[in-house]
Amino acid sequence: MSEIETKIICITCPVGCSLVVTHEDQKVIKVEGNQCRKGIDYAQNELRDPRRMVTTTVKVKRGLHPLVPVYTSAPIPKPLIFELIKKLRGVELEAPVKVGQAILKDFLGTGVDVLAARDLPQVGQKTSETGSG
Amino acid sequence: MSLDRVKPIYDVVVIGSGPGGLGAAIAAKKNGADDVLIIERDNELGGILVQCIHNGFGVEIFKEDLPGPLYAHRFIQEANSLGVEVLSDTMVLDITPLRKITAVGKRAGFVELEARAIVLAMGCRERTRAQIRIPGTRPAGIYTAGTAQRFVNVEGYMPGNRFVILGSGDIGMIMARRLTLEGAKVERVLEIMPFLTGLTRNYVQCLLDYNIPLQLRHTVSRILGNYRVEAVEAVEVDENWNPIPGTEEIIPCDTLLLSVGLIPENELSRKAGVILDPITGGPVVDESMQTSVSGIFAAGNVVHVYDLVDWVTEAGFLAGKSAAKFAVEMKKGLSRKVKLVAGANVRYIVPQYLDSESLAESDQRIQLRVVRPIEEKVWVEVTDGEHLITRKLERYVRPGEIVTIKIPKKAYDEVQKTDKLIVRVAKS
Numbered sequence: 001m002s003e004i005e006t007k008i009i010c011i012t013c014p015v016g017c018s019l020v021v022t023h024e025d026q027k028v029i030k031v032e033g034n035q036c037r038k039g040i041d042y043a044q045n046e047l048r049d050p051r052r053m054v055t056t057t058v059k060v061k062r063g064l065h066p067l068v069p070v071y072t073s074a075p076i077p078k079p080l081i082f083e084l085i086k087k088l089r090g091v092e093l094e095a096p097v098k099v100g101q102a103i104l105k106d107f108l109g110t111g112v113d114v115l116a117a118r119d120l121p122q123v124g125q126k127t128s129e130t131g132s133g
Numbered sequence: 134m135s136l137d138r139v140k141p142i143y144d145v146v147v148i149g150s151g152p153g154g155l156g157a158a159i160a161a162k163k164n165g166a167d168d169v170l171i172i173e174r175d176n177e178l179g180g181i182l183v184q185c186i187h188n189g190f191g192v193e194i195f196k197e198d199l200p201g202p203l204y205a206h207r208f209i210q211e212a213n214s215l216g217v218e219v220l221s222d223t224m225v226l227d228i229t230p231l232r233k234i235t236a237v238g239k240r241a242g243f244v245e246l247e248a249r250a251i252v253l254a255m256g257c258r259e260r261t262r263a264q265i266r267i268p269g270t271r272p273a274g275i276y277t278a279g280t281a282q283r284f285v286n287v288e289g290y291m292p293g294n295r296f297v298i299l300g301s302g303d304i305g306m307i308m309a310r311r312l313t314l315e316g317a318k319v320e321r322v323l324e325i326m327p328f329l330t331g332l333t334r335n336y337v338q339c340l341l342d343y344n345i346p347l348q349l350r351h352t353v354s355r356i357l358g359n360y361r362v363e364a365v366e367a368v369e370v371d372e373n374w375n376p377i378p379g380t381e382e383i384i385p386c387d388t389l390l391l392s393v394g395l396i397p398e399n400e401l402s403r404k405a406g407v408i409l410d411p412i413t414g415g416p417v418v419d420e421s422m423q424t425s426v427s428g429i430f431a432a433g434n435v436v437h438v439y440d441l442v443d444w445v446t447e448a449g450f451l452a453g454k455s456a457a458k459f460a461v462e463m464k465k466g467l468s469r470k471v472k473l474v475a476g477a478n479v480r481y482i483v484p485q486y487l488d489s490e491s492l493a494e495s496d497q498r499i500q501l502r503v504v505r506p507i508e509e510k511v512w513v514e515v516t517d518g519e520h521l522i523t524r525k526l527e528r529y530v531r532p533g534e535i536v537t538i539k540i541p542k543k544a545y546d547e548v549q550k551t552d553k554l555i556v557r558v559a560k561s
Binding site: 009010011012013014016018052053055056057059064065066067069071078081082085099117118119 | 183188192198200203286287288314315332333336338342440441
């Protein structure tokens with residue numbers, strides 16, 4: 001197999017370096033355009049197994065809001081994003097929800113958990129998030 | 134930390150509890166301010182971070198990639214543990230240049246209080262359709278991207294099914310991804326500029342990842358639909374942003390989101406007499422984030438619109454630290470402004486304020502005019518409200534003639550104890 005150049009934009013940080021990755025299939029031979037080491041790792045991962053952090057919301061009964069934001073504890077494989085969203089659509093929690101509370105554990109064996117991104121008090125309940133309590 | 138009673142005076146009052154306000158309150162506490170109060174109009178702290186559920190926050194400050202609500206949570210916890218007081222559900226109506234604050238709230242009712250220092254952290258607002266003058270009908274289904282974000286991420290409503298997004302700012306791109314994940318179809322993102330206006334990483338992870346097309350040098354030239362948006366007309370523009378005839382394209386959709394810029398929110402700053410920069414739309418500040426009004430500081434998007442929330446937090450830290458320093462110095466009696474108040478039969482006094490340290494150097498001469506003539510001997514008296522500080526006998530007073538009185542150096546100690554001097558003209 002011959003060497004190919006692929007252009008990838010690194011999303012590790014807000015700089016957003018434009019990388020030119022020379023690779024043979026999934027084997028990286030050379031990365032250019034990166035400003036730090038993270039760019040090389042990103043290029044490698046992006047070719048072999050592109051992953052993304054996923055943030056969304058799940059339903060909550062009797063909460064200050066009807067939804068609580070959640071996030072993946074680590075990036076998950078891109079092809080699994082919609083599956084995760086679908087799975088979380090079926091989840092309904094009961095307030096109060098605590099920050100860091102596991103909503104879903106070890107999603108499809110990836111070792112990635114889905115965690116609550118904030119405290120969500122019950123309606124009328126006072127917590128630090130509502131600025132009192 | 135619930136606030137049943139508002140104190141009459143605080144060292145530092147912070148207006149707004151987004152990242153700038155939280156940072157300012159925390160830094161004020163850490164730098165020696167005793168009483169720090171946040172006034173927040175929403176029913177919870179965090180400002181816009183509450184609805185920014187996407188990750189990407191904290192890379193600078195925590196070296197971690199956090200969702201917005203979690204980033205806010207850390208600062209809310211810290212503010213709590215430091216004993217920052219909070220008045221939520223409360224809208225500030227007015228701020229005077231002398232740092233008197235008037236507010237009204239659900240729980241607190243009508244509130245009047247004073248601050249030794251204020252940090253303005255009101256953030257910014259989105260530009261709307263009216264500000265970019267899109268022609269066409271005025272149906273339902275046109276939202277700013279941030280409004281749609283609030284609906285989708287906090288309140289649980291989907292504002293439509295088929296979207297066109299105008300503007301390639303970060304909020305627009307992030308909403309394109311968010312709506313796609315929630316099952317909507319995002320037909321197009323249009324950008325009038327020849328370049329992306331948001332971060333490149335958002336182009337990758339929000340648009341490219343989900344095959345959402347971006348068209349640069351394009352805008353919406355018309356909105357179609359009577360009751361609900363039925364389509365928008367997109368058009369290519371030339372270098373002067375003029376539509377190029379013949380490039381019009383009708384894109385069927387039911388919702389148009391506008392992500393077309395943010396404007397610092399400075400109604401209160403104006404009331405406080407703060408000078409605004411015509412370019413940024415925010416207060417003119419010095420290196421300590423102090424505005425043109427002494428003791429009033431500003432931090433975050435109220436000053437200018439930042440790219441990264443981490444930088445807003447850092448601006449908050451600086452403004453809060455400076456505000457605490459100002460308040461502490463004021464309490465020590467250093468360089469404090471004492472108000473000269475027009476009492477009985479006094480129309481006005483110049484100067485309006487006296488620096489409390491000014492008497493350390495020399496007597497201070499003040500001038501005033503009376504309201505009514507008195508054609509007999511009268512005392513012009515300066516008091517602190519209770520005690521006489523100095524007085525002068527005049528043979529008569531007339532509105533047409535300025536009256537001058539000296540506040541003597543020896544009044545220095547008494548002036549240190551008050552924040553106002555009342556001048557009145559009374560018959561002897």
